[in-house]
Amino acid sequence: MMSGGRGLLLALLFLLLFLLPEAFKILILSFIGGSHYLMMDEISHVLHNRGHEVRMLLQAGVLMIPGFKYERPNTYQITTWSASQDYISDYEKWFADNMEDFLKGREDLSHYLDFMNNLAYQCRVILNESKMLNSLKDEKFDITVIDGFNPCSFLVSEKLGLPFVAVFTGTFANGLRVGIPSPLSYVPVFHSHLTDHMDFWDRVKNCLMSLVSTIVENQVQAIFENVIKDYFPAGSRPVLPELYLKAELWIYNTDFSFEFARPLLPNTVYIGGLLAKPAKPLSQELEDFIAKSGEDGFIIVTFGSMLSSIPLLEVLQEMNTAFAHLPQGVIWRCQHSKWQKELKLASNVKIADWLPQNDLLGHPMARLLVTHGGLNSLMEAIYHGVPVVGIPLFGDQYDNMVRVEARKMGIALRIDQLKADKFTCTMKQVIEDKRYKSAVMFLSTIHHSHPLPPDQRLARWIEHVLQTRGGAHLQPSAFQQPWYQQHSLDVLLFLSGSVLGVTYICVKLIRTAVFRIHSSRKQKQT
Known part of the structure; x- marks a missing residue:
């Protein structure tokens, strides 16, 4: 009995030492609400469940998830900070005004730059919280996991002096910026509304859009350069393009069941579908x-x-x-308090302040998802095999719906052309034409048959970087080269110069030889 007990104890020790992951201290930075917060919250849960000590630095007051019951999780710790209530009220009004513009089909660059200006202001608030930042610095975290969409996340991580993993909550929209190979012949630029099958004029458009994208990115960098000057001492000021390349890993909320195939670097991981789960039972009210x-x-x-x-x-x-x-019933997320009183709700429609979207999509009687085209919603639709009708409003939603149509899992409609008859016909078409259901079920098969589920990919790659003390071995040496070396412009210049030099010498030699032959003939004739 004694020897058997010792054997069991040794086996347990072996499991603890060699099979279970080493525990690390991880800081999560979540400064944007909505789907960005939901993604960072899920990542925090995944890492906590792997045995790591996780703390989230959360900006309170701007979650912007009406109807969502936010409860402080008991699985990981949270440290909060917030801008003033006056600013939050102004920010919410600005956001509501923008939403009205989007619903009228008015989305332009000014909305995006205004948003970046708001993020820059919020960044000043957090960088002013020196006491809190110093306290976090003293806790000796091993790594930070940041929202790669928000430039401020990079600056806070740099201020804390910690290595970081960047999570981008959309597709590979920033590929050019972070060094991911992005051949313009088949990798569509963000907001180009193109697929990976481009004719000549599509490729012309894609090249021009890449130039526009560079100009816009320079404008965003200029906004945050003022923040950097005010909060980092001269001589040690970070530069955003360099910080983007400094990430140990880039993690993307997408999947190749949805995204177009493209080249990636070893430090690029995709975890699309992280929020999609097996469906839980619905309430009796919804079932009825x-x-x-x-x-x-x-x-x-x-x-x-x-x-x-x-x-x-x-x-x-x-x-x-x-x-x-x-003929179908319609379960619509729409706040009761904001329903227009003069409009009578259709008899087959039920509205609710909040919906268990994932669980509804997993119900066997779900026939269609009508969505704005957010990536989390689309990945949940793929996970559960439900076709979609998309009405994109802003940001990456237009490009997401291009992918939906390219994958033949649904149809996109423009909000400024939304008429009842056309909307009805489109929904009926997607429900009744079985090709849409068949296409999304095939995408679901691709997604589910990946060797590792998204949560395991996420946790294991972050643990890999922690265990190997960084992701330098995953980054190409191009990240340390100047731009002209990356594109071999110095080599091309040298080869061009060499060819021109050799050509010049050959021409001179030939001309000299011809001149001498001609002179020799003249002398013989005289």
Whole structure:
């Protein structure tokens, strides 16, 4: 018995020492609300469940998820900071005004740059919190996991003096910026609305869009350069393009069941579908509503975490009328308190302040997702095999819907051309034409058959970087080369010069030889 007990104890020690991951202290930076927060929250849970000590530095007051019941998690620690209440109120009004513009089909560069200016202001607030930052610095974290969309995350990580892993909550939109090979002949630039199959004029457009993208990125850098000058001492001021290349890993919230195939670097990991889970049972109230539609099933309607209701009566009316002409039941995320009182809700529609979207998509009677085209929603639709009708409003949603149509898993509609008849016909087409369902089920098979699920990919790659004391072995030496060396312009200049030099010498030699031969002949003739 004694020897058996010792054997069991040794086996347990072996498991603890060699099979279980080493525990590390990890700091998560989450400064943007909505889907960005939901992604960073899930990452925090995954890493905590792997046995790591996780703390989130969270900007409170700007979660922008109406109806969402935010509860302080008991699995990881949170340190909060916040801008003033006056600023938060102004920010929320600015955001609401922008949403009205988007619902009218008005999205332009000024909205994006205004957003970056707001992030820069918020960055000044957090960098002013020197006491809190010094306290975090004293805790000796091993690494930070940051939101790679927000330039401020890089600056805070640099201020703390910690290595970092950058998480980009969309597709590979910033590939050119972070050194990922992005051949313009088949890798569409962000906001180009192109697929990976481009004709000549598409490639011309893609090249021009890459130039526009560079100009826009320079404008964003200029906004944050002022922040850097104010909060970093001269001589040790970081430069954003260098910080982007400094990440130990770049983690992207996408998947090649959805994204176009393209080259990646060893330090690039994709975890699309991290928020998608096996469906949990629905409430009895929802089940009773679904049962009313029988075999026709039901439709889920949601415009993401940030847009909880449609403030424009004309858009709301067109959508409500379209739903009324469908045999399916419609479960629509729309706040009761903001429903237009003069508009009678269609009899087959149920509205709710918040929806268990993942669980609804996993229900066997789910027939369609009507969405804004957010990546988390689309990955959940792929996970559960539900086709979509997308109405993109801003940001990456337009490019996401280009991929939806290219994969034949749904149809996109423009918000400024949304009419009840067309909307009804489009939804019926996607539900009744089985090719859409077949296409999304095939994508679901691709997604589920990946050798490792997203949470394991995320945790194991971060642990790999921690265990190897950084990701330098995953980065190409090009990151240390000046731009002209990366593109071999010095080599091309040398070879061009050599060819021209050799050509010049050959021409001179030939001319000299011809001249001498000609002179020799003249002398013989005389």
